[in-house]
Amino acid sequence: MSSFPLVVIAASLILLATAWSLTLPTTPDPFYSATHRAPYRPGTLLRQEPFTRGVPAGAVAWRILHATTRDDGSPALASAIVMVARHAPAGPRPVVAWMHASTGIVRGCAPSLLGDPFAHVPALQPLLDQGWVFVATDYLGLGADGIHPYLVGTGQARSALDAVRAARQMAGVALSDRTVVWGHSQGGNAALWAGTLAPTYSPDVPLDGIAAIAPASHLPALVDGVQHTPIGRITSSYLLQAYSDTYGDVSFDAYAHGWPARVARDIASRCLAGRGAWFTALEALAAGGSIFSAPPTSGPLGQRLAQNTPVGPWPQPVLVAQGLADALVLPELQSRFVAARCRAGQAIDYRRYAGRDHLSVVAADSPLTPDLVAWTQLRFAGASADAACRG
DSSP states (O other), rough: OOOOHHHHHHHHHHHHHHHHHHTTTOOGGGGSSSSOOOOOOOTTEEEEEETTTTTHHHHTEEEEEEEEEEEOOOOOOOOOEEETTTOSSOEEEEEEEOOOOOOOOOOOOOOOGGGSTTTTTTHHHHHHHOOOOOEEEETTTTSSSOOTTOOHHHHHHHHHHHHHHHHTTSSOOEEEEEEEEEETTTHHHHHHHHHHHHHHHHSSOOEEEEEEEEEOOHHHHHHHHHSSSSSHHHHHHHHHHHHHHHTTOOOHHHOHHHHHHHHHHTTTOOSGGGHHHHHHHHHHHHOOOOOOSOOOTTTHHHHHHHTSSSSOOOOHHHHHHHHTTTTSOOOHHHHHHHHHHHHTTOOEEEEEEOOOOOOGSSTOOHHHHHHHHHHHHHTTTTTTOOOBBBO
8 A cells, every 4th residue: 555645644634733833823922021020000101112113114113111000900011002193283192092803812912912903993193183082902811911801890800991091101202181982892891891890990091981982791691693604703702712711710611612612722822813723724624613612602601701790870971882783793782782771871873884794894985984083073073962861
């Protein structure tokens, strides 16, 4: 018998293993690690340096490392990008705090480490044209070390609020005390939680408004509704791994086992952007079905999903924007979430965009762009919002 088939099989396995290893995120450079871990006050700026990758012409940016806290109150580090137009008007400028959508849950997946860090930021150029300062958190655990609090509401919100605190200490840019939060998908959930958390966690960072774009809002319904789709298998993998790492009562093995569990752990080990994206997409397509062996809405996992569903109160004006062609954050679930919050007495400006899906709703040509800028201008001008729900 010829040994040629065995050689081909062996070579194929080597190539596959090489491709697999090359899609794993690389360890972040030393910028993201502190030389010592003093108990810094949350929001303390530890490091800043110029940042140029993907920065629009006419803008100047920095990446920063700062102190923050985990949900249990223990100290942690997080990173962020700060950007402003090179010729912005003199004096302190209003701030847009940006909270990004899913990029992964492991170190190396921070937007500041990706090839295109601003790929899905809505209205970035109009924001800069207004002279506003852009502060974009990487969250915990994606640049600096630690567990990433994926869809853990307050865990995400703390790093964004502390990024604004840290940016105020920078040389080269002056921030006013006017801040509006924008967030998309995972970041929409974080933005809503920031609105609830800010008055107690960071009263020195008063928020003038919250804009949540396709937010991951009602988490039990969201996870249950998309678990059998390829993108749902990816987000389910992230969520189950992150929740089992974060919460002692959520066991990964209780909700996934066998081949789906192995696929889920592998998906959770790489980023949703950059060189790992195509391998992740192939795995999710090939897996089929759901990664869950038990209903994700049951037991401790279901309870934690409900716990991280944002319900307010929001003392700031709230805008929720939703693409009606979204196959990840389903429009009907978003409408139900908004209706429930309105019945509870919360005023929400709810805007829907026909033909826009989860990503095209934040594209440069989206009708959301002028709406978002105009709404934010009103917030910075101190205009009052409707006292009742709209939309």
